[in-house]
Amino acid sequence: MTETVAEYSARILGYLGDKDPLETLASTPGRLAALLADVDTARITLEPAPGRWSIQEILAHLADAELVMGYRVRRVLEATGVAIDAYDQNRWAAAGRYDRVPHTESLPRIQADRAGNVRLLRSLRPEQMEQYGVHSERGKETIAYMSRMWAGHDLNHRRQILTILAS
Numbered sequence: 001m002t003e004t005v006a007e008y009s010a011r012i013l014g015y016l017g018d019k020d021p022l023e024t025l026a027s028t029p030g031r032l033a034a035l036l037a038d039v040d041t042a043r044i045t046l047e048p049a050p051g052r053w054s055i056q057e058i059l060a061h062l063a064d065a066e067l068v069m070g071y072r073v074r075r076v077l078e079a080t081g082v083a084i085d086a087y088d089q090n091r092w093a094a095a096g097r098y099d100r101v102p103h104t105e106s107l108p109r110i111q112a113d114r115a116g117n118v119r120l121l122r123s124l125r126p127e128q129m130e131q132y133g134v135h136s137e138r139g140k141e142t143i144a145y146m147s148r149m150w151a152g153h154d155l156n157h158r159r160q161i162l163t164i165l166a167s
Contacts, residue, residue, distance in 0.1 A: 005137050005138055009138060009149065011156075012149055012152035012153055012156055013148060013149065013152050014152070015152045015155035015156050015159070016148055016151050016152040016155060019151070021147040021148045021150065021151035021152075022118060022121055022122060022147065022151075024151035024154060024155065025114065025117070025118050025121070025147065025150060025151050025154065026114075026118045028110075028114065028154040028158065029107070029110050029111040029114050029115075031158060032059070032062075032107060032110065032158070032161070033107060033111070035158075035161060035162070035165065036055070036103065036107070036161075039055075039165065041103075043055070043164075043165070044056050044103050045099075046164075048163075048164045048167060053093070053098070053160075054099070054164075055103065055161050055164055055165075056098070056099065056101065056102070056103050056106070057093060057098040057099055057101075058157050058160060058161060059101075059103045059106035059107060059110065060093070060096060060098035060101040060106045061089060061092070061093060061098060061157070062106065062110050062154075062157055063101075063105075063106040063107075063109040063110050063113070064092055064096060065089075065153065066109070066110055066113040066114055066117065067113060068087065069117065069146065069150050070113060070116070070117045070120075072084050072133060072146060073117070073120065073121070073143055073146060074120075075133060076131050076132060076133040076143055076146075077124075077128060077131060077143070080131040080132055080133075081132065081133070081134065082133045082134070083133065083134055083136065084133035084134060084135040084136065084141065085136050086135065086136045086137045086138075121143070121147060124143065128143065129142065129143045129144040129147075130142050130143070130144060131143055132145075133146075
């Protein structure tokens with residue numbers, strides 16, 4: 001069953017609830033590293049079910065999503081009202097061969113890119129957080145809203161990883 005755009009947004013924002021998005025964004029790389037510190041590669045590469053991403057693939061996705069989100073925020077800062085293109089994460093996963101991207105490559109990318117992105121977000125003035133882009137599927141999104149979606153996205157994938165590790 002496919003979610004609508006509104007259902008997806010509500011689910012992702014629901015994971016965040018009233019948590020601080022910047023604190024969630026800042027904490028994710030360390031939490032991921034701690035979760036995976038003692039996990040063997042065979043478990044990290046194991047597909048949990050047909051058509052479901054392994055931990056390795058989730059991490060490759062998060063590394064690419066970090067680039068996308070950082071770019072989107074910078075584009076909005078450059079020109080409020082700019083168009084924000086959606087992308088097909090499954091096509092990116094196939095094209096990027098996520099199943100072959102070692103977690104030992106993805107995690108450092110997430111850590112480095114996230115540090116710069118959080119530093120940027122924390123430096124923004126309140127009026128800059130209200131600058132917006134127009135997402136091709138979701139419509140107008142301020143940087144504040146994008147930050148909430150980004151943090152909820154993190155929590156979604158952290159939950160998926162925890163579920164895989166618990167199985």
